[in-house]
Amino acid sequence: MTKDLSEKGWNFDNSYARLPKVFFTSQNPTPVQSPKIVMFNKSLAMSLGLDREKLESEEGAQVFAGNKIPDGASPLAQAYAGHQFGHFTMLGDGRAVLLGEQITPTDERFDIQLKGSGRTPYSRGGDGRAALGPMLREYIISEGMHGLGIPTTRSLAVVTTGEEIARESYLPGAILTRIAASHLRVGTFQYAARWGSADELRTLADYAIKRHYPEIEENDNRYLTFLHEVIKRQAMLIAKWQLVGFIHGVMNTDNMTISGESIDYGPCAFIDTYDPAAVFSSIDREGRYAYGNQPNIGVWNLARLAEALLPLLHENQEEAVTLAQDKLSDFAQFFELNWLEGMRAKLGLFNEEEQDKPLIKDLLDMMQKHGADYTNTFRALTLDKPEETILMGTAEFTQWLERWKARLGRQQESKESYIQLMKNSNPAVIPRNHRVEEALEAANNGDYRVMEKLLEVLSNPYAYSPEQLEYTTLPAPAARPYRTFCGT
Incomplete structure (x- = not known):
């Protein structure tokens, strides 16, 4: 331990660095030209016991870019392998460096990793860098997953590097600071x-x-x-x-x-x-x-x-x-x-009955058949507004609603109780793909307000607040299906 836990700031331990050398290579990040913090997760920084004010300064930008190594850190790139689309290969941190493990005021341990921090011995011909868009995307999705209550790595900061990287075109470079319980895979x-x-x-x-x-x-x-x-x-x-x-x-x-x-x-x-x-x-x-x-x-x-x-x-x-x-x-x-426990909760069911699984399956089959939106269907049921789904008006959905209402009536819990269970289990909003793309496009043009507003909405997706309503709308019909791309 490097310091008293009552103090704010970096408090590194480096237990992974004490493993046999076969598992890593000691490696400093490659410095960048002119780092600038564009996203900083203040609440996460506080929970990690970090000095928020110091990290929001120029010093923080230098640390998040890998230009300055914090006291107590022992940077390294991890070695690992993997089956990629079924094919086994040697891998490793080809564009990431683990600074070390932050010990929090509550004595928890979290990896602090810089992603996009330059080449390592495991880079396999890659440039070791990352583009701004994919790093902001990871920031949005990981924080969105955290808001949904799903175990996830998290994002502490994104800095731009002042450099361009070559992909299909030249893109602004960036580095993400990723927080994880560990990077063991x-x-x-x-x-x-x-x-x-x-x-x-x-x-x-x-x-x-x-x-x-x-x-x-x-x-x-x-x-x-x-x-x-x-x-x-x-x-x-x-x-x-x-x-x-x-x-x-x-x-x-x-x-x-x-x-x-x-x-x-x-x-x-x-x-x-x-x-x-x-x-x-x-x-x-x-x-x-x-x-x-x-x-x-x-x-x-x-x-x-x-x-x-x-x-x-x-x-x-x-x-x-x-x-x-x-x-x-x-x-x-x-x-x-x-899955069954979660689906029962999404339908407001506290207890178990043998016919619950067919009830769930029939709803999902109808949603698939009629092209219903997954999130908004459950949102409509939660708000007792089935008329807001495209399923409404079909004979099969009318029959299903009768079965569901009868099932709810066979449990002891009140209507208020099962509605609250559904609100706790069905997010009113998710990181919808078109909203993520909208935020990334604005950020690539230097406007981070769209992303900041999206992150605020996603921080409590079960709130069912008026501010979330505009984020429940579906994307306009597109000529081509939505596609996502690997950041490398």
Whole structure:
């Protein structure tokens, strides 16, 4: 620890830097010409125990750009591997540097990472830089996910660098300061299993357990329990994605965290019209990471984690495989429990009945058939305004409403109680794709007011406030489908 926790400011520890050297390369960020803070998350800074005033100054811009290394930091680039669209490859932080781990006034530990901070030994020919648009996009989406109550990395700041970077055209450069419970990934364990020794794999697993699952350190087979706990967290996380209509877009194994946080908001998006086959990412040409396929990809990724952990699960490989398969088979049940609980809450249901699942499925099928907006359909039901959905007037929806009202009437809770449950479970607003693009376009022209207003609305998406009403409107019909692009 570098200082008294009662003081404001950087309070770095560097536990990852104490791991075997195979897992990282010590690396300072590459300085930039003229950094300028364009976004700064004041409330997050305060919760981290940082000196807000100092960070809003020129000194803060120098730190967030990587031009100045804070006292106590030990910058490094992490090594990891990953299956990208099913193909295994060596990866690593090709354009990011971990400054260290901030210890907060409440004794929590968070990674402080600069994304877009220059080339590293893992850059694989890339320039190590990031464009302003994708960094602002990650800022919006990650803070939007936080507002929705979904475990996520967060964004502390974005600085412009005063430099241009070459993509399809020349774009303004930027660096994002990302905050995470850690940057340990499924791909970190794949890397350890392929290129590390058995002792290094064990050391990594012990580190992950100590950092994220300390309650299981004394378990007889803590590595099997570790796998079990990661499976549980990921099942819960992906269920939360499905419940709000979020599509990650690039669920490679290097983008699945051990902590259970959402990470890497590249070609992600939120669905408007409900469609399990929805894909927005320009690079997902086969629909591997479609909205409805995310649970399947989740368990596929977790199987890769299980493979990496096999040497730790049992000395007999056949027995290790059996143990791993047994744990992986629990994913479907964990996901279903979380998803069903969430869907019941979205419909105001406190208890469980056998016919709840058909009730939910029939609503989703109608939404898909008629092209209904996912978020606004549940919003209309919450406000008891079914006439505001395009489903209204169809015989099947009229019958469904009767079934739903009868189901609500069979529970003891009052109407006020179930409406409040629905308000707590159905966001009035989400980071709609056209609103995100609108904010990014304005910011690229130097106007950050649109983005700031959007962030304010997204900070409490369950408020159902008058200010949120304009953000519930759907985009105008487009000639071409909405597409998102990878920031590199």
